Amino acid sequence: MNGTFAAAGRLLTAGLLTLLLAACGGDESAAAPSATAVPSLAEIVSGDTAWLDGSDSRGERLHYAWTQSAGPEVALDGADTAIAHFTAPPVEAGTVLRFSLQVTDAAGLTASAELQLSVVPPMPMPLPTLADVCALLGSAASPLCSAVDGVSGSLAGVCSRFATAGFCSLFGGNLHALVAGCDAAAPEQAAALCKLVDQVLLGAASVCRQLTAPTSVCALMSGLRIGEEEIASFEAGPLARALQLQRELGVSLPLRDAEFLSTHNSFNATTNNFPITASGADSNQKYSIPDQLRIGVRGIELDIHWWFSLEGSPASQGRAPVLCHGNVNHLGCTTERSLRAGLIELRDWLLAHPGEVIVIDLEDNMNEAIDDRLLAHQTAGAVLDEVVGELLYKPATLGRRCEDGFPVELSTAEIRAAGKQIIIYSSCGVGETWPQQVWERKLHSQNSISGLGDAGIRFPDQCVFAADQYRDHWTRIYEDATLVGLLTGAARQINADEVREMMRCGVNMPSLDQIAPGDPRVAAFVWSWLPGEPADGGGDCARHRVDGRFDAVACGTALPSACVNAADAGDWRIAAAGSACAAGYRFDVPRNSPQNEALKAAKRAAGIGNLRLNYRRDAAGVWRTVN
Numbered sequence: 001m002n003g004t005f006a007a008a009g010r011l012l013t014a015g016l017l018t019l020l021l022a023a024c025g026g027d028e029s030a031a032a033p034s035a036t037a038v039p040s041l042a043e044i045v046s047g048d049t050a051w052l053d054g055s056d057s058r059g060e061r062l063h064y065a066w067t068q069s070a071g072p073e074v075a076l077d078g079a080d081t082a083i084a085h086f087t088a089p090p091v092e093a094g095t096v097l098r099f100s101l102q103v104t105d106a107a108g109l110t111a112s113a114e115l116q117l118s119v120v121p122p123m124p125m126p127l128p129t130l131a132d133v134c135a136l137l138g139s140a141a142s143p144l145c146s147a148v149d150g151v152s153g154s155l156a157g158v159c160s161r162f163a164t165a166g167f168c169s170l171f172g173g174n175l176h177a178l179v180a181g182c183d184a185a186a187p188e189q190a191a192a193l194c195k196l197v198d199q200v201l202l203g204a205a206s207v208c209r210q211l212t213a214p215t216s217v218c219a220l221m222s223g224l225r226i227g228e229e230e231i232a233s234f235e236a237g238p239l240a241r242a243l244q245l246q247r248e249l250g251v252s253l254p255l256r257d258a259e260f261l262s263t264h265n266s267f268n269a270t271t272n273n274f275p276i277t278a279s280g281a282d283s284n285q286k287y288s289i290p291d292q293l294r295i296g297v298r299g300i301e302l303d304i305h306w307w308f309s310l311e312g313s314p315a316s317q318g319r320a321p322v323l324c325h326g327n328v329n330h331l332g333c334t335t336e337r338s339l340r341a342g343l344i345e346l347r348d349w350l351l352a353h354p355g356e357v358i359v360i361d362l363e364d365n366m367n368e369a370i371d372d373r374l375l376a377h378q379t380a381g382a383v384l385d386e387v388v389g390e391l392l393y394k395p396a397t398l399g400r401r402c403e404d405g406f407p408v409e410l411s412t413a414e415i416r417a418a419g420k421q422i423i424i425y426s427s428c429g430v431g432e433t434w435p436q437q438v439w440e441r442k443l444h445s446q447n448s449i450s451g452l453g454d455a456g457i458r459f460p461d462q463c464v465f466a467a468d469q470y471r472d473h474w475t476r477i478y479e480d481a482t483l484v485g486l487l488t489g490a491a492r493q494i495n496a497d498e499v500r501e502m503m504r505c506g507v508n509m510p511s512l513d514q515i516a517p518g519d520p521r522v523a524a525f526v527w528s529w530l531p532g533e534p535a536d537g538g539g540d541c542a543r544h545r546v547d548g549r550f551d552a553v554a555c556g557t558a559l560p561s562a563c564v565n566a567a568d569a570g571d572w573r574i575a576a577a578g579s580a581c582a583a584g585y586r587f588d589v590p591r592n593s594p595q596n597e598a599l600k601a602a603k604r605a606a607g608i609g610n611l612r613l614n615y616r617r618d619a620a621g622v623w624r625t626v627n
Contacts, residue, residue: 006330035113037536043118046090048118051100053081054303055609059105062515069114071097081343083546088119091612095119099392118315120521131550177425195327195403196483200281204610207272224516226286230272231294242529243296245623249528249615250591251416255423255474256408257442257569259592261525262299263292263509264478267323269344276356277324277334282482284325284513289342290349290362293358296525301361301478302342305375306368307333321366321380325482328445329368339380343387350421357412359509362426362438368609374430384424392437393420402428402435405442408474417603425474446476448500456502457498459597463505470594472508477502481513496524503527503593527593540617542589546609548600559612562599564588569595572602575610589615589625 036058040051054064067081072095073087091093097114133175142568161189205218205226216465218226234240249260267294269285285292289300312318324333350356366376384392393415395402405525406425416421426438457464457477465475480490494512499521503511512521523531530549534542538552545551563581564572569591575581590596603611613624 008354009445028114030111033057033062033103033105034450035101035109035111036571037099037113037115039115039117043120044088045094045117046121048088049547050088050103050119051304051545051547052084052086052115053082053609054084054101054103054113055546057082057103057111057605059103059109059111060526061106063104063228065104067100067102069097069098069100071119072273072280075531079602081604083604083609085547089519091119091121093121114531132139148372164322165175176568178227226516228243231287231291231518232247234548235294238532239523239526240296240564242531242533243522243535244524246528247298247412248623249589250411252593254409254411254469255359255406255508256472257506257592257594258412258508258526259524260299260509261296262301262303262359262361262476262478262509262511263515264480264513265325265482266292266297266300267302267337268325268482278293278334281384282325282484284482285479286516288345288397290345292515293349293356293386295352295515295519296516296522298337298357299359299361299511300346301363301511302339302367303363304332304339304380305330305336306366306371307336311338311428315374316379319376321376321383325366325484326365329370330365340383340387343383345390346422347388354421355416355425357415357421360422360424361426364427364429366429367427377429377434378431381429381431381435381437385433388422389437391421393423394437396436402438403443404440406439406444406474407445417541428603443473444476445473446478448490449477449479449494450492452492457501457505459501463501464507465505474509475507476509477507478509479513487586494521496520499524500527505599506592506594527596528590534617534623542552542613542615543622544599544603544611544613548596550613551613555616560608561587562589562611562613564595564599570598572599574602574606577612587614588615605610 016432033220034057036054036056038053038056040053044050052066054066057064062082064080064082066076066084068074071393072089072091074089074097076084076086078084096116096118098114100112101112102110102112104110107440107493152625179445210614225419236483246259263285265284266289267285269288270283285297292300302323303325304321305326306319307322307324307330308318309320309322311320319340320334320487322333323339324330324336326333346358350358366380367373393410397418397420399409400407407423408422415421424438425441425444428435428438428440447464453566454462456462463470465473469475477494479485479492479494481493492509499512503525504527510525512519512520515522527548528550530547530551533550534552539554539557541555542550543553543557543559557576560577561575561579561581563573563585565573566584566586572595573582573585575587576587581587589598599611603609603617615623616626617623
């Protein structure tokens with residue numbers, strides 16, 4: 001009995017002590033909150049999205065308030081949430097931005113933290129000068145180099161008194177600077193003239209390369225080093241690796257949800273324009289199709305015309321299917337390459353890269369009034385079957401017909417499993433051979449960037465296509481960088497920010513002109529890995545960062561887990577560190593950009609910054625999910 005009274009006394013004493021501690025502020029539940037604020041990156045480029053992460057702050061039922069304390073003013077999105085973000089403002093030099101985070105808990109207690117990050121301007125494209133090329137000639141050319149430097153500097157100094165820097169750069173000896181000077185100094189009405197100068201110089205640079213002149217010399221005309229060295233350097237770099245890993249993430253997706261970095265009028269390249277042709281002189285691309293594929297392109301557009309060719313025969317009146325950027329009744333077609341020649345170089349690249357799958361948008365222009373439609377389609381169909389037939393995923397592969405339409409439910413993995421590497425959509429044409437090779441362009445939605453006018457593409461409210469089109473169709477947005485495009489009102493070009501927003505919206509085939517290594521639009525296509533990631537030695541597991549990008553971390557890092565609804569890839573939930581996913585959900589990794597956006601939204605709702613993904617590097621160095 002005495003023991004019972006003693007126990008009760010101890011409990012009473014403990015209760016009184018608890019009340020006393022609470023009154024004095026010593027109760028753990030009344031402890032002041034703590035604030036933690038970190039940027040997604042310490043340095044960010046103008047125009048990119050910067051993320052401010054306060055998700056590691058601690059306290060009961062916290063209220064968040066982000067404010068800016070220094071630097072050019074920005075519009076903070078999510079200023080009352082754990083994770084805020086903004087678009088980095090334009091700057092001419094490195095500029096520091098500072099922000100403060102104040103957290104307030106349920107008891108009204110507050111804590112604050114500060115962070116800073118630097119905004120830097122985009123790196124300008126380096127343009128070689130005559131002096132650069134001169135220096136390559138060695139010490140024997142030193143007097144000439146000195147003379148070039150002296151004259152260029154003097155002329156530029158005089159020029160700067162009355163004209164823009166872009167125009168004055170002409171005197172650096174770079175012929176392509178004529179375009180910059182023209183754009184800077186000419187009125188808007190002269191845009192066509194400036195574009196003409198641009199296309200002429202690109203053509204001249206192409207001829208320069210065909211004559212095997214040094215890349216640095218040809219770059220004086222194109223304004224860009226175009227050649228094998230640039231392609232090889234890209235292939236060995238982290239961006240090429242990130243593109244490959246991102247493609248592999250999406251192989252199980254149906255085509256309507258897949259992502260294919262693509263080019264517009266892929267065949268119309270300056271590289272293929274020798275001897276010069278009429279349509280080829282107004283080129284869409286700097287690199288050939290095989291080189292575009294090496295840059296990461298997996299969506300190709302080919303335009304076929306029934307035109308005079310060395311492959312023609314008396315029976316075809318000298319005609320054959322050719323690749324031409326022509327118009328009605330083949331206006332503009334001259335001595336373009338044949339369809340056969342284009343397919344051979346495509347086939348050879350694919351055979352050297354088994355497992356790679358491409359989609360071809362085949363524009364059928366063999367229906368003009370001057371054409372023998374049946375002969376044209378029978379001939380072109382025979383060429384397709386002969387050159388790439390073994391690689392084609394044909395309608396018969398699924399027991400279907402061309403008229404059944406492009407199979408958007410098909411996945412890249414299924415195309416691979418059938419031992420195929422190409423799938424083509426087009427018109428069904430006429431005859432028997434042609435429709436056996438292609439799928440009719442059904443369940444297909446496309447738009448020109450110029451057709452959107454000045455309206456920007458912005459996720460989620462300005463996504464161009466309706467939700468049901470993204471759900472059920474193959475979607476494409478393309479541009480036209482040719483002089484003809486400019487003269488016909490297609491002057492607007494796709495920029496890197498718009499590529500990024502296309503990916504977020506779910507565009508399957510952003511189709512670009514003048515693609516090249518170092519093109520910021522290629523980097524914008526990557527929504528998954530952070531630039532430079534996955535870094536060697538950075539760990540064998542993938543983390544989903546506060547900004548929605550991946551990086552490699554040690555597998556023992558304790559983080560909440562990303563869980564997706566097994567029946568709905570747009571429904572994500574967060575499992576606490578060490579906990580399993582809720583019933584009906586599985587531990588996973590986003591497979592495309594819309595899925596990644598859904599995961600980012602789930603994180604914001606949960607006030608979570610970093611997550612663990614079901615994505616890791618195995619003993620062979622291959623990144624894969626773990627089932």
